[in-house]
Amino acid sequence: MNYIVLDLEWNQSYRGKQYTVEGLPFEIIQIGAVKLDENKNVQDRWECLVRPVVYKKLHGKVSEMLGISINDLENGKDFKSAADEFLAWCGEDYKFITWGGSDLTEFQRNMKYFGVEYKFPFPFTYYDLQKLYSKVYSDGKTRRSLKAAIEELGFTEDAEYHSAINDAIYTARIFANMDFDSVSVYESIDTYRIPQSRKDEIYMNFNTYEKYISKGFKTREKAADDRTARSCRCYICNKPMRRLIKWFATSSKNYYSVFVCEEHGLFKGRMRVKQCDNGFYYDVRILKQTDEEGVNGIVDKQIKEREHRRKKRMEEHKRKCENQNQNKIKYKYR
Template sequence: MDYIILDIEFNGRKFASEHPMEVIEIGAVRLDASLQYKGEFSALIKPIYFSTLNSFIKKKTGIPQEDIDVADRFPKVIAAFRAWLDQSTDGVLLLTWGGEDMKRIIQDVRMHKIDDAYWMEATYFDLLKGVLRARGLSNDISVEGAMALFGLEPSGSAHRALDDAKMTADIFRAVFNELDFGRSQHYIDTFSNARERKTVKIAIKAMTSQKIVPTWELVAEHYFPAEDALADPRKLAELQAYFAAQVGKK
């Protein structure tokens, strides 16, 4: 089995829009079972929406607009990436820094009406969480922060997909023997966001401090008062399950 260290960049922005933030770059490094370098993949993607990069993302990534202008669209790039992944005849384990990369790829796969079965069935390991567990850390750290933690020298450009994948591969090698690969996983759709889940935790903490027994009904009434806040039954069920899990920890 090969290890695929994957990183993506997406067309982020600091303004509101109904359109999704699309993947604009995929970078990946292939390591064999002995953690030896076997190859790499790198491609830019021209997004459907906001194909002119905004100043925020241009400054963050340094991706030239002229390179985006001549880049292929997502369907062609993701097909090429799949073909590259399939060169590993004994299968792959994808490694990401956090869960955002898989989420963004699957979002764009679905937006372009491409079959998502491969990506939903793909096994991946969240290396960020692996590092946090291995070193007993409670707060997320960046790739650059992890490089410093392991005494590694950063290289390339931060927030370029291939360079970030290469640095993440260095971290992976450094922490490999401390990782619990039993925590490898498959992507699971989420319908709530981090802010909403944090709100649930805040609500439980506030009620407990006031010696009020936390109930979902109280959380929904006082912390999600907007009429449509819990209109999606999938989000409602997910937050109710999250509430139950958090209460169960007390």
């Protein structure tokens, strides 16, 4: 199997979000990629300028960041030709590597908009090297920029950033030199396409935690209240678990819960409802083994959320009373 390190650059409406074309918030204008074999040896490079046909004027920040003008793109390929050629270059057996989680989503959006045949598997997994870099070199949570990572590793900065091919080369350099085997289990799941039915729902066991992605629902409320998402089995023994703390929502729009497995102890759950391009809502749930300290952290969140809601109710009650008093005064002096 080969690894395809992919980086994209894209344009958007220079007049603002209200002028965004439906189905294409960002139009790809550069594709850069590096192909490595299973031993992380560089096999080839591929790059292409793409001629924009939807957003024909470059957004000011895009032009400034990339250091290009619309004239530089006039001789580029149309997206369909570029994508077909790129996918043929990728071959048959490969896995994408990106720096961050947005490139493949935008690539698929552009594919759909411009009518490129879709050949990716489902579920569509890839490696987010930005996430893996954090697991190897930091706390697993911090997300560093590509430039910051290159500087931390002391690599030579011999090309400008924010060029698709240059950023792909930098990312490939990091990949080739990091302890990838220690984090290779942590594949990312692309959710541009979500499960279409219960039987397609995704359960991925990463040894230290499980990730679940649900089918789509017509409303956010139905997704949040879904019984399958809210009930959990132990991802170690696959037995049903007892819920210790019911799911509760926080102001950050995350849901939290605590479960216990008779054999494997305590587990904490975190769930978020997201919306995909077709308007449907879906659940992304993380289930992770924990201890009493982890449970106490969930309890603290619950207490803070209750206090936040209590204060909000008091403020609303105070405003209501003030409005009623003002109305009484107005009525008295009519």
